[in-house]
Amino acid sequence: MxxxxxxxxxxxxxxxxxxxxxxxxxxxxxxxxxxxxxxxxxxxxxxxxxxxxxxxxxxxxxxxxxxxxxxxxxxxxxxxxxxxxxxxxxxxxxxxxxxxxxxxxxxxxxxxxxxxxxxxxxxxxxxxxxxxxxxxxxxxxxxxxVNNVPSKVRIAVVGVDNESVSLANAIIHSPRHPYRLRGFITARSDSKKAMLLGHKIYNKEEFLESDDLNKQFDAVLIKGIMAKPEMEEWTALALDKGLKVLKAPVVNEIKEGGIVEDIRPLQIEDLLDRAPIKIENEEIRNRHFKKNILVTGGAGSIGSEIVRQVAQLDASLIVIVDQAESPLHELKLELLERFPNQNFKFVLADILNLYRIEKLFDEYKFSIVYHAAAYKHVPLIEDNPPEAIFVNIGGTRNLALLSKQYNVSRFVMVSTDKAVNPTNVMGASKRTAELFVQSLQNSSGNTTKFITTRFGNVLGSNGSVIPHFRKQIEKGGPVTITHPDIIRYFMTIPEACELVLQAGTMGNGGEIYVFDMGKPIKILDLAKRMIKLSGYTPDVDIKIEFIGLRPGEKLYEELLTDNSTTVPTHHEKIMISKDQLMEFADIELLCKQIMKSAIKKDNLEVVKILKIIVPEFISNNSEFEILDRVPKELAY
Incomplete structure (x- = not known):
């Protein structure tokens, strides 16, 4: 031996x-x-x-x-x-x-x-x-x-075309990797008795009728270029048979290790991912070419992707502001390696610090500001309302007023669908920020175009549901869901950032852009699919537990308010929401009042003013529900 x-x-x-x-x-x-x-x-x-x-x-x-x-x-x-x-x-x-x-x-x-x-x-x-x-x-x-068969993942490659054969050959010729080719699966019916590379070709009917496929295969391998409906079909088929699903890389995404090195388990993002929106790259490039750009919250999921996309547009300078030291440092290392010819400046700062931020505006004379800095976790903000006021409202106010003062060409704010008919402090604070930004558009002496983009949930972003579920599955469960009927809209990080860039190009000022996100997804179905993709059986290997709605959380979310209307744009996936507006003087007065209450740490007073600014804000599963039972008036 x-x-x-x-x-x-x-x-x-x-x-x-x-x-x-x-x-x-x-x-x-x-x-x-x-x-x-x-x-x-x-x-x-x-x-x-x-x-x-x-x-x-x-x-x-x-x-x-x-x-x-x-x-x-x-x-x-x-x-x-x-x-x-x-x-x-x-x-x-x-x-x-x-x-x-x-x-x-x-x-x-x-x-x-x-x-x-x-x-x-x-x-x-x-x-x-x-x-x-x-x-x-x-x-x-x-x-x-010899003595290595049990450790090899027995693979059935989906398809018998040239790319499938290339994948199979790569597996055969990579003995040091943990995969072993055992056959092919195809939807074609003319390959029943055919052999390919010395292995049997199974058609879909055989695959469906067989009850012992897990004795022959451990996983099926799907091509990276496969269309989403076909990928969904084969994934469902494999999971029903108790097989894992692996995904091969797209040819232009193959890294130095080769095809086999880049084979990975299929992720839920692969199935939820839709075709990204098409953007007018030439117009966007012209907007950014040789310009100074500011991105706040630049070390976050959305902010960092905005930076990556802007870095490809030949901007003169990209200033990245964030108060999170370690993420900003990691982003700096990545960007300097990926974009050695792009001029970056990394600024560790809090957007609430007006003097610190104004110095940047004065020094760099920005053409475009992308404002992605925000507190976003609903339960945390529900317990700490003043912090949402400081960052989501106060920080936005600082940046918007400075953009007007220094004649920034375009100010683009990232908002959330939780700002629509909000049931929590976080959503109401973002809606207040929207109102403030919109109010500046027609204010005296303004030359800046103020634009807002409104998102649903972003796949894979920091703290989002999918990474949370993934960690729970890795630990063996249980997977916790707040309610069996809760649904959410989802989009990918690149989609979200393409929308931000597109909105910055399309906007004439004062608009709230919303994205056609398709159908909402039931979170329970999402959890079950993730458990199956991990090779487990829901409620057998990994338990699913319902823990009740968190403070401020609602079963469904909207992208448009009840009183709003939508106006189509030249892009079929992007609409303009016509929400009710506030005059600058009115929202400015209320923002100053709510900042004073936040400084005093008076939670009830803070939320009371939020409900004055955003009348549709009705608290749900929260200690602030008491404020909805009394007249919404202030006593000073």
Whole structure:
């Protein structure tokens, strides 16, 4: 067994060994050819020079082996490309020998070699060289599989097209990776008895009817370019059979490790991901070209992606502001490596610090401000209302007023669907920020275009439901859901940021842009699908528990208020929400009052003023519900 492990550690047979074996095969082929000749009792021409004739055959063959490098390939990864190199080498030798015969017949009247012998030598030597490589290749596969079969993931590749075959070949030729090809699955019905790369092709009907597929396969492998409906279908089929689902990379996303290195478990994001919105790149590039750009909350999920996309638009300078030290440092390391030619400035600062932020506006004269800094976690904000006032309202007010003061061309704020008919302090604070930003559009002396974008939940963002569920599943459960009927809209981080950039280009000022996010998703269904994708059975391997709605949380969320109307834009996925507005003087007075209450840490007073600013704010499952039972008036 020790010898087996030593062979496993051998990466390839040295080239000189392959070269020596090929020369030995030439000797064997010559011997076989002359045995055949002897059996026919044929008369040999120039028999007195037999040794010299054999020497010429060997030298010519070796020269062509060196020329075509037949020995250079890794034998255990031999393909038909290696076979063709052998054919070229042996074929060239054959042509030289035929040439010698032709010259000999012209000069001496008879051939040096008998024609049957040289043709037989060509076929025998070609066959033996390629057969040797196939034997070594098969032997390596068998040895690599000894005592290692249980640890290999047995894979069925979905599809029989060229890309599927390439994936299968990559798996076959990557013995050090934890995958083993066991077959193919296809929707086609004309492949029932066909074999591909030595493995059976199963059609969909066989797959559906079989009850013991988990004895043959551990997982199915889906191509990265597969359309979402087809991916959904095969995923559901595999999960119903108790198989894991793996996803291969798209060709242009393959990293240095190769295709097999980048195979990964299918994520829920792959199934929820929709086609990204198409944006007018040329117009967006013109808006940012050689301009100074400010991104607040730049180390967060949305802010950092905005920075990555803007970094591709040839901006003169991108200033990134965030108060989170470690994330900002990590982002700095990433951006300096990815975009070495882009000029960045990383600023550790709180947007509530007016003097610190104003210094940036004065120094860099920004053309566009992307405001993504905010507190967003509903339960935390419900317990700490003043903090939402400081950051979501006070910080936004600082940035918006400075943008107006320093004649910033465009101010684009990231908002949330929780600002629509809010049931919590976080949503109400963001709605107040929306109202303040909109009010500045028609204020005296303003030249800035103030634009708001409103999102649903963002897949994979910090603190979102999917990473939370993933951690719970990794720990063995339970997966906790607040309510069995709760639903949410979802979009990807790139989609969200493309919307921000698009809105910044489209806006004339004062708009709230909303995105057509398709149908909302039931969180219970999301959890079940994630558990299955992880290879477990919901409520058997991983329990699902309902813990009740959190303070301020509601079952569903909206992107538009009841009193609003929508206006279409030139982009089919983007609409403008026509919400009720407030005059700048009115919202400015209320913002100053609520900031004073926040400084005093008077939670009830803070929420009471929020309900004055946002009349549709009705608390849900919260201690502030008491304020909805009394007239909404202030006593000063």
């Amino acid at each position: 020790g010898n087996v492990f030593k062979i496993k550690e051998l990466r390839y047979i040295p080239r000189w060994v392959v070269f020596f074996i090929d020369i030995s095969i030439i000797f064997v082929s010559i011997w076989i050819s002359y045995l055949f000749l002897k059996s026919l009792k044929a008369k040999v021409n120039f028999s007195e020079y037999q040794d010299k004739k054999i020497f010429v055959v060997i030298v010519v063959n070796v020269l062509f082996m060196l020329l075509f490098k037949t020995y250079a390939g890794i034998v255990r990864h031999s393909t038909f490309f290696d076979f063709f190199k052998i054919v070229w080498s042996s074929g060239s030798t054959l042509l030289v020998l035929l040439g010698l015969n032709f010259i000999s017949e012209l000069v001496l009247g008879k051939s040096v070699y008998l024609y049957p012998v040289i043709f037989l030598f060509f076929f025998v030597s070609t066959f033996l060289m390629f057969f040797f490589r196939m034997i070594i290749k098969r032997s390596f596969k068998m040895v690599m599989g």
